[in-house]
Amino acid sequence: MFRSARQVKREDQWAAFEGEALPCLDYLYRIAMWLTRNHTEAEDIVQETFTEALKSFHRYEPGTNCRAWLVTIMYHLNSKRLRAGSKLRLVYDSEIRASATAAYILPTPQGITDEDILSALHALPVQFQEVVVLSDVEDMTYKEISAALGVPIGTVMSRLHRGRKLLRAELLTCANEHGIGRARDEVSGQASPFAG
Amino acid sequence: MECSEFDDIADLYLGDELQGETNHEVLQHLEGCAACRRELAARREFRARLRAAFYGDAAFSVRPEFEERLRADLRSKALGPAIARPALFRRINGWPVAIAASLLIAVGIGLFTLQQRRLSQPPPADVATTGGDARTAAKRNVEVSVPPAQHQESPGVRNTSFALSEAAIGDHRDCAIKFNLAEDPIDLEEAGRKYDAAFTNLTSVVKTRSEDSAGQFEFIESHSCVFKGQRFAHVVLNHRGSVVSFLIAEREQDGKNTRTGQAAPPNDARLEVVACSSSGQFQVSCFETARHVVFVVSDLREADNLAVARAFAPALHEHIARSENTA
Numbered sequence: 036m037f038r039s040a041r042q043v044k045r046e047d048q049w050a051a052f053e054g055e056a057l058p059c060l061d062y063l064y065r066i067a068m069w070l071t072r073n074h075t076e077a078e079d080i081v082q083e084t085f086t087e088a089l090k091s092f093h094r095y096e097p098g099t100n101c102r103a104w105l106v107t108i109m110y111h112l113n114s115k116r117l118r119a120g121s122k123l124r125l126v127y128d129s130e131i132r133a134s135a136t137a138a139y140i141l142p143t144p145q146g147i148t149d150e151d152i153l154s155a156l157h158a159l160p161v162q163f164q165e166v167v168v169l170s171d172v173e174d175m176t177y178k179e180i181s182a183a184l185g186v187p188i189g190t191v192m193s194r195l196h197r198g199r200k201l202l203r204a205e206l207l208t209c210a211n212e213h214g215i216g217r218a219r220d221e222v223s224g225q226a227s228p229f230a231g
Numbered sequence: 232m233e234c235s236e237f238d239d240i241a242d243l244y245l246g247d248e249l250q251g252e253t254n255h256e257v258l259q260h261l262e263g264c265a266a267c268r269r270e271l272a273a274r275r276e277f278r279a280r281l282r283a284a285f286y287g288d289a290a291f292s293v294r295p296e297f298e299e300r301l302r303a304d305l306r307s308k309a310l311g312p313a314i315a316r317p318a319l320f321r322r323i324n325g326w327p328v329a330i331a332a333s334l335l336i337a338v339g340i341g342l343f344t345l346q347q348r349r350l351s352q353p354p355p356a357d358v359a360t361t362g363g364d365a366r367t368a369a370k371r372n373v374e375v376s377v378p379p380a381q382h383q384e385s386p387g388v389r390n391t392s393f394a395l396s397e398a399a400i401g402d403h404r405d406c407a408i409k410f411n412l413a414e415d416p417i418d419l420e421e422a423g424r425k426y427d428a429a430f431t432n433l434t435s436v437v438k439t440r441s442e443d444s445a446g447q448f449e450f451i452e453s454h455s456c457v458f459k460g461q462r463f464a465h466v467v468l469n470h471r472g473s474v475v476s477f478l479i480a481e482r483e484q485d486g487k488n489t490r491t492g493q494a495a496p497p498n499d500a501r502l503e504v505v506a507c508s509s510s511g512q513f514q515v516s517c518f519e520t521a522r523h524v525v526f527v528v529s530d531l532r533e534a535d536n537l538a539v540a541r542a543f544a545p546a547l548h549e550h551i552a553r554s555e556n557t558a
Contacts, residue, residue, distance in 0.1 A: 043511060043512045044512070045309060045310055046310065049306065049310055052305070052309065057302065057305075060293055060298060060301070061292070061293055064293045065285060065291045068290060068291050069285075069291075074290075078294075078297050078301075082301055085301060085305055086304075086305065089305055089308060089309055147280070149280075149283065149284035149287055150284075152284040153284050153285075156281070167281070171278045171282065172281055172282050172285045176246070176248065177246070177248055192243075196242070199277075203277070
């Protein structure tokens with residue numbers, strides 16, 4: 036059947052999009068859920084992200100990191116969404132809090148549940164949450180996170196450092212609340228609920 | 232490396248963000264420091280736990296119905312509503328469709344073969360005796376030249392044969408786009424001496440016209456090549472990022488189209504440039520001299536391809552007609 040040059044081009048573009056962008060759906064949805072905490076909103080933002088990506092797919096360079104490109108679009112759309120809904124959360128500087136946190140401690144499967152971990156993450160200021168999720172959960176590089184969030188790499192690194200420290204502190208609090216941990220961490224000398 | 236330094240970069244090490252030299256220093260330090268090895272193991276486990284918490288939570292999983300709706304919506308946006316099948320056909324999948332399609336193709340091929348047989352017979356007396364009413368002949372030519380499914384000829388085509396036009400498309404695709412011709416191209420001037428005097432100096436005609444175009448056309452190369460036995464003069468240009476082929480072929484030795492017996496236009500007739508066919512992504516425009524056909528093939532839009540052909544047609548027509556008149 037005769038197909039116009041435009042139709043052929045469209046089909047080629049769709050095939051490329053289907054092959055490169057759509058496999059990132061699970062990944063994008065996880066981040067969207069984390070950002071919105073709501074299924075409907077997460078689906079909306081994922082749909083918007085893919086629609087936007089389809090429109091500008093000609094700008095995507097094949098072979099580069101499509102996942103990081105999509106996350107950049109999603110964060111851009113999410114910022115707009117928050118501004119439009121006046122829901123932008125102001126983030127306080129947690130440096131003082133971070134500096135007072137404990138040294139690294141080993142979470143133990145028996146003591147800390149997945150729910151505890153997610154709750155502890157939720158308790159962090161959003162700017163720390165997002166870098167921890169993008170780096171430690173979704174394995175994005177500092178450079179990719181920097182592009183997605185529109186902040187310098189140095190800021191990504193310092194937020195990650197602080198974010199991880201805060202998260203550990205939250206987990207320690209959580210463990211203490213559960214009465215977990217009686218041993219002492221041999222390195223830090225602090226009470227640790229996680230020692231073997 | 233001190234333990235405090237290691238503590239600062241342990242996460243960079245885990246994230247594979249360190250440069251080779253620093254990485255090496257970290258490894259050296261870890262070899263001799265049990266405390267930092269425990270610290271690293273703790274951080275690694277922490278990440279693993281965090282990831283497991285996300286991946287294990289059903290709330291973070293995509294609902295299948297959402298995935299399906301999203302895919303359908305994006306597909307419709309990408310391909311347009313024309314691609315979506317009507318409700319009636321959505322229920323008809325698999326073998327019934329394949330069988331119906333095969334039958335249609337078989338009938339199409341049968342009709343096409345019959346038409347080709349009719350074409351190979353001498354022209355009817357009315358066309359032969361009247362010497363060929365141009366409009367009637369052109370109409371007849373279009374009617375009998377029903378191409379295979381992939382190829383569309385416009386009513387604008389005159390007595391340019393379908394086979395020649397198809398060869399031009401094939402040559403553009405295999406020579407200019409894929410560089411995959413069975414026979415190596417030869418120098419155009421050499422082809423001018425050996426095969427067709429009209430090929431001589433074609434390059435300079437196209438180059439001169441390109442230079443007058445204020446950078447719209449960029450000359451890429453010229454040569455003479457053969458596609459399925461048909462020799463062409465082939466000049467390749469770049470126009471707005473698209474490869475454009477000018478393919479010039481001698482139509483018939485006696486200046487007539489052997490299929491239709493239709494006379495070629497005399498060289499002093501009004502120059503007519505038409506969008507003559509299309510196939511897949513390629514558009515073809517063409518014009519004729521007494522003994523040659525010039526095809527312009529590209530993946531430009533039909534109107535743009537025609538505009539390119541019209542921009543070069545006067546200069547090319549003049550050059551080819553002069554060579555024909557001299558011969």
